[in-house]
Amino acid sequence: MVGLALLALLAAACGDSSSESNASQQPQGASLRITLGTQEFPEGRILGELWREALAVNGYTVNLKKDVGPAEDLDQALRDGEIDGYVAYTGTVLSIVAGEEVSGLDPDETYAAAEQYYADQDMAISEMTPYQNKDALATTSAFAAENDLTTIEDLRRLDSFVLGGRDEFESLYLGLEGLQKVYGLTNAEFAPFALGAQYAA
Template sequence: MTRMRRAVLVAVAGATLLLGACGENTERDASQQPQGATLRITIGTQEFPEALVLGELWRQALAVNGYTVNLRKGVGPAEDLDDALREGEVDGYVAYTGTVLSIVAGEEVSGLDPDQTYDAVEAWYESQGMVVSEQTPFENKDAIAVTDAFAEDNGLDSIADLADLDSFVLGARPEFEDLQLGLAGLRDVYGLDNAEFVPAELGTQYAMLDDGDADAVDAFTTDPQLRGGRYTLLNDPELLFGSQNVVMVVDEDKLDSIDSEAFMRVIDAVNAELSVDAMVDLNAEVTDGRSEGEVARSFLRRVGLMTPLRS
């Protein structure tokens, strides 16, 4: 065989292998998001455990779909995260709808249900050149908690029912007493002039209930202590505390550069799995000593999101 013929055969074989490889990968690649250095994004979070878990959930789900995510933990509260996004220090962040609407946008939140709050947040961010994902089913907002026994003994279902008591002791962080989204609002909206306020350090309120030092306390709807089923969260029919679902906020220009449809598909898929019970469990696992990364990984595996999504 001549040198020229041998070279031609090698070239043809190489081309055949290349075409074969393309054929073999077509189906597999169709189920994966695009790969490459352009699919990089920096996501910011606040410092508390729930926000860190959310950041890890998004980071890991995006990673298996071809994105490289720099997770900046503990950037600061909502105002700091918003500033960081505007200044290009992060491309997106973990946001609570009610906090964004009240603190960042400066709008009223009381009386708004989750969809109304989301619509207002989406419209406000659109005016700022930013995009929000779909919201989570769970909310993490202020609530009034009592023991199951106290609720049963006094026929309590909603915050309004507390007004029927002769008096009750309310334990909460010191600033809660004067907040409209606190005791001041509870008195205005629900007529709770029968509340005796006792200041408490954040994190000690459930011990106050257990020890009988308070009849009711300010709680948050995804507190890990709620996992045990020993406490009742009273309904807030007037939505005094507003709504606090979670969304991903992303800079619009950045989103356009990283395949916006594929990116939001991943974020929305994760968010859809985050019920109140799921988030309480995730928070409890972190409280029990597991790292946010481990907790997020286990959850994503359970719900089938540790493999690439199909388009």
């Protein structure tokens, strides 16, 4: 499944200056100190480092809290005041965090919907970056040639096939659930793998 998602930095809206100090409500004199959370896979960590460097250039001292978890865990950490923001895929925000439909939306529509979702909860999202993340299904050249596979829909012709991924992929709309609903891949047998192990398998 090709899932379009753009990267953005989410940050809690500023709190009352009289509120107790926590990660999302910095004490006076420390307004340029922020804590960013990252997801627990290499790309998430790299993006966190890139944002840390970009913010540092603009005078921020950034504490990078790595490997917080998937999008829903990061969102909860933000709401709980454990972090001030995180690098987010807007398509993931809509489908996983907000539980909204994302199929058929273009990048601008996806961003606008994510922006509105957080605005409704007194939270803010940065401007959309020019970068995109697109998911794809990978197989060996030999398997693709043997079964004449050029598109995801072609997998429906197979009697069955094994699809590997992280545990949560099975129940995600951006994962197996979406593949079954959008592409009709009810012939897929899911095999959970630790991050990175699917390539060797």
